[in-house]
Amino acid sequence: MSHPLDRYLRTDRLPHIWCPGCGIGIVVSAMLRAIDKHISEGHFSHDDVAVVSGIGCAARATLYLNFDSAHVIHGRAIPFAIGLKLVKPRLKVIVIGGDGDIAAIGGNHLLHAARRNVDLTVIMVNNMIYGMTGGQVAPTTPPTIYTTTTPYGNYEYPINVIKLLSALNTNYVARASITHPHLIERYIYKALSIEGLAFIEVLSTCPEVFGRHLGFKNAVEFFNKLKEMVRPYEKPPIERSDIVWGNEIVIGEYVINNREGFVRSVYKSLNKWCKG
Amino acid sequence: MRYELLVVGRGGQGVLLLGRILGLAAAKYCNLYVTSCESYAAETRGGDSRVDLILASSEDELDYIKVRGADIALFLHPNSLAKFSNLLKDRSKVFIDSSFPIQSLGIRNVELIKAPYTKLAEKELKNVRVANMVALGHLVGTLKILTQESIERAIDDLVSTEWRDLNKKAFKLGVRITNDEH
Amino acid sequence: MKVEYLTGNYAIAEGAMTAGLKFYAGYPITPSSEIFEYLAKELPKVGGIVVQFEDEIASINAIIGASWAGVKAMTATSGPGFSLMLEGLSLAIMIETPLVIAYVMRTGPSTGIATKSGQYDVMQVRWGAHGNYEIVAYAPWSVQEAYDLTIKSFNVSELLRIPVILLSDATLVHLWERVVMKGPGEVVIVDRKKPKVPKDMYKPYEPDEDLVPPMACFGEGYRVLVESLTHDERGYYKTTNEVQRKLVWRLVNKVRKNKHLVVDSASYFVDDAEYVIVAYGTTARSVYALVKELRSKGVRIGLFRPKSLWPIDDDALVKACSKAKKVFVVENNVGVYVNEVCRFLKNKDVISIPVIDLDIPSPEDILNVMREWL
Ligand SMILES: Cc1ncc(C[n+]2csc(CCOP(=O)(O)OP(=O)(O)O)c2C)c(N)n1
Ligand code: SF4
Numbered sequence: 043m044s045h046p047l048d049r050y051l052r053t054d055r056l057p058h059i060w061c062p063g064c065g066i067g068i069v070v071s072a073m074l075r076a077i078d079k080h081i082s083e084g085h086f087s088h089d090d091v092a093v094v095s096g097i098g099c100a101a102r103a104t105l106y107l108n109f110d111s112a113h114v115i116h117g118r119a120i121p122f123a124i125g126l127k128l129v130k131p132r133l134k135v136i137v138i139g140g141d142g143d144i145a146a147i148g149g150n151h152l153l154h155a156a157r158r159n160v161d162l163t164v165i166m167v168n169n170m171i172y173g174m175t176g177g178q179v180a181p182t183t184p185p186t187i188y189t190t191t192t193p194y195g196n197y198e199y200p201i202n203v204i205k206l207l208s209a210l211n212t213n214y215v216a217r218a219s220i221t222h223p224h225l226i227e228r229y230i231y232k233a234l235s236i237e238g239l240a241f242i243e244v245l246s247t248c249p250e251v252f253g254r255h256l257g258f259k260n261a262v263e264f265f266n267k268l269k270e271m272v273r274p275y276e277k278p279p280i281e282r283s284d285i286v287w288g289n290e291i292v293i294g295e296y297v298i299n300n301r302e303g304f305v306r307s308v309y310k311s312l313n314k315w316c317k318g
Numbered sequence: 319m320r321y322e323l324l325v326v327g328r329g330g331q332g333v334l335l336l337g338r339i340l341g342l343a344a345a346k347y348c349n350l351y352v353t354s355c356e357s358y359a360a361e362t363r364g365g366d367s368r369v370d371l372i373l374a375s376s377e378d379e380l381d382y383i384k385v386r387g388a389d390i391a392l393f394l395h396p397n398s399l400a401k402f403s404n405l406l407k408d409r410s411k412v413f414i415d416s417s418f419p420i421q422s423l424g425i426r427n428v429e430l431i432k433a434p435y436t437k438l439a440e441k442e443l444k445n446v447r448v449a450n451m452v453a454l455g456h457l458v459g460t461l462k463i464l465t466q467e468s469i470e471r472a473i474d475d476l477v478s479t480e481w482r483d484l485n486k487k488a489f490k491l492g493v494r495i496t497n498d499e500h
Numbered sequence: 501m502k503v504e505y506l507t508g509n510y511a512i513a514e515g516a517m518t519a520g521l522k523f524y525a526g527y528p529i530t531p532s533s534e535i536f537e538y539l540a541k542e543l544p545k546v547g548g549i550v551v552q553f554e555d556e557i558a559s560i561n562a563i564i565g566a567s568w569a570g571v572k573a574m575t576a577t578s579g580p581g582f583s584l585m586l587e588g589l590s591l592a593i594m595i596e597t598p599l600v601i602a603y604v605m606r607t608g609p610s611t612g613i614a615t616k617s618g619q620y621d622v623m624q625v626r627w628g629a630h631g632n633y634e635i636v637a638y639a640p641w642s643v644q645e646a647y648d649l650t651i652k653s654f655n656v657s658e659l660l661r662i663p664v665i666l667l668s669d670a671t672l673v674h675l676w677e678r679v680v681m682k683g684p685g686e687v688v689i690v691d692r693k694k695p696k697v698p699k700d701m702y703k704p705y706e707p708d709e710d711l712v713p714p715m716a717c718f719g720e721g722y723r724v725l726v727e728s729l730t731h732d733e734r735g736y737y738k739t740t741n742e743v744q745r746k747l748v749w750r751l752v753n754k755v756r757k758n759k760h761l762v763v764d765s766a767s768y769f770v771d772d773a774e775y776v777i778v779a780y781g782t783t784a785r786s787v788y789a790l791v792k793e794l795r796s797k798g799v800r801i802g803l804f805r806p807k808s809l810w811p812i813d814d815d816a817l818v819k820a821c822s823k824a825k826k827v828f829v830v831e832n833n834v835g836v837y838v839n840e841v842c843r844f845l846k847n848k849d850v851i852s853i854p855v856i857d858l859d860i861p862s863p864e865d866i867l868n869v870m871r872e873w874l
Contacts, residue, residue: 126566
């Protein structure tokens with residue numbers, strides 16, 4: 043029996059590689075539901091969707107997706123996606139990846155994509171750790187926590203990408219969590235209808251590696267702990283976006299702007315030459 | 319046919335434009351092969367600007383890109399002469415702006431062709447900045463390798479409308495020096 | 501056909517436009533920036549897009565994305581920027597993306613002298629990226645050739661679905677020369693081949709007999725899968741020896757087996773030459789002058805000039821050197837490409853003549869180093 047979302051999957055490639063209880067699958071399903079909603083409402087077609095990712099557990103999503111998709115190199119999904127989008131503006135280009143992929147090695151590209159307000163939907167699955175490579179510190183790892191490259195506890199401060207992107211007047215900045223899948227779906231649905239850059243951070247669990255670092259016995263325990271911390275708000279103020287492990291973590295749509303997107307400004311300047 | 323041509327002047331004297339016009343005229347309007355390399359001195363910093371031009375009737379004659387024994391040289395300022403004398407050869411035709419005092423040459427057996435480009439530009443056109451075009455006119459008029467028409471077309475291509483007429487006037491003024499000499 | 505008077509940089513930009521360039525991404529770096537600036541002005545007039553990115557890493561990845569959107573794409577850079585592009589170059593090779601990198605060499609290591617010339621990076625171009633692959637790189641010696649070989653770079657990149665490098669230097673790109681430019685129909689322009697099978701049967705990495713897979717691009721309904729991991733013909737990640745061997749050998753062999761469509765060279769006065777000089781790029785011009793001078797003095801000397809540095813036209817090289825007692829390899833670096841020449845002339849006396857010069861080695865300097873062997 044096939045699931046209605048199966049048409050968006052390369053089902054011959056399943057089962058996927060994600061560990062049991064990993065949060066990434068929840069993000070991908072929510073993304074597919076959001077895409078499906080748009081397609082069924084006739085906003086765009088299956089063949090208008092393109093997904094680009096770098097390297098990491100979250101980035102592996104593209105392997106299973108039955109869209110035009112690209113699984114490129116670590117950190118560089120955004121520039122690839124920009125090249126694609128500028129040439130084929132009709133495409134709905136989604137970038138999905140981990141926090142290391144998008145905020146560390148790819149951080150500079152994210153920053154400039156925001157500055158340019160490039161018309162992409164960027165989904166950053168934030169599991170606060172490097173999952174794929176076995177549990178090294180990420181730019182999002184909370185202070186004092188053990189990781190394999192900070193064996194005496196993390197001595198760094200995490201980056202708050204929500205604040206960073208709001209400072210750049212990004213058109214859409216939201217934070218969701220795998221503990222609230224319907225919000226992931228709602229935000230991605232919204233993001234896909236927005237001009238300019240739409241960025242969604244999705245808090246996720248990595249039970250296999252980060253769960254062990256934190257001392258959780260299993261995926262459910264980790265999930266429940268996250269659920270206990272996460273609280274959704276309507277249009278939360280940006281000041282509430284810092285994440286302090288153990289305290290309340292605020293999710294919601296932080297920023298909605300209406301700046302002109304990059305594609306429109308590029309083509310405006312181009313049209314001066316090629317009339318129409 | 320192959321000529322090595324060296325043009326030297328100080329930063330701000332318009333050596334590069336002169337070289338560009340010569341090269342463009344030769345390449346585009348006289349069906350010649352041209353190689354030109356420029357080295358540039360900023361006006362404010364002093365120093366020499368220099369253009370090495372090789373003109374040839376076949377592509378095969380183009381090889382090394384710099385002047386090694388100039389058939390023709392133009393010095394927009396005589397001070398540079400001594401410094402570049404090693405690039406001249408016997409019977410090089412050497413054009414010099416005689417508006418400035420020319421120190422003793424003490425160099426080879428070259429054919430010196432002098433005219434006061436700067437003074438002429440100042441006196442007849444009230445603008446010393448087109449001394450380079452006066453020199454160009456003298457050079458082109460004397461050598462007869464390139465047609466005057468080709469130079470005028472190159473000026474059209476390279477000089478903004480605002481300055482085109484003045485540059486062409488200066489060029490023609492230079493050509494007249496040659497005619498007057500005969 | 502149109503005659504123009506251009507610098508090397510402008511000729512590369514014009515050549516790219518003749519070849520059908522539609523997307524340029526770059527980051528400014530001397531001495532290549534004029535390519536960027538010229539295209540920023542001219543490319544929009546023919547409907548092309550030019551964007552300055554935050555660095556060379558973004559630039560190469562953006563042109564890879566643009567190429568997968570179906571257009572011809574390029575970037576231009578110099579040593580420091582090319583170093584940053586190497587991971588992207590490796591990606592482009594792996595996912596078989598046609599694109600062109602105009603690499604204008606300046607001095608190194610590191611920042612060196614940004615405005616000055618040299619040929620230090622010919623081995624970086626060949627071996628700089630990780631993994632095993634064949635690279636194609638052309639080295640023009642004149643402005644006309646910069647124009648012609650830029651077109652050829654695009655053609656070969658489209659034909660074989662590979663990145664191609666147009667390797668020039670600071671001296672050539674600032675030289676002004678006469679260029680004959682081609683109009684539509686006056687020069688062969690190659691476009692990547694498209695799939696002929698029904699969409700649901702298309703496999704993005706299934707090659708034809710020439711080892712090159714037809715290329716479906718994004719938005720054409722094929723649900724293509726671009727995959728940087730080792731993949732089978734569908735683009736599916738596989739971790740077996742079988743798939744790894746098949747993929748790597750095909751990527752290498754599609755260049756090797758099509759070498760005749762790629763290699764390019766010129767020989768001068770080699771028929772009876774006792775001495776042959778091998779030289780490429782601008783340095784070959786000084787050597788050409790020297791060879792003519794020595795010939796006029798009765799020395800039986802010739803010049804072999806690879807236009808494709810990678811791969812070298814080895815058959816022509818061997819032929820050119822068949823009568824040579826000594827082969828000299830003159831380069832504006834410490835002597836690096838000489839090893840490639842040696843590879844094909846095992847039984848010859850091959851002598852490295854490295855002459856470092858910030859502009860171009862002069863014929864006199866070259867002769868001075870060579871003299872003891874003549
Ligand atoms: C240039 C480069 N450096 C390092 C790596 C190794 N690497 C692969 S994934 C990864 C980080 C993964 O973390 P993240 O992006 O947060 O994704 P996750 O696996 O947690 O989903 C690293 C460092 C690489 N592939 N490429
Ligand atoms: S390592 Fe962590 S992030 Fe990666 S699949 Fe396993 S649980 Fe998920």
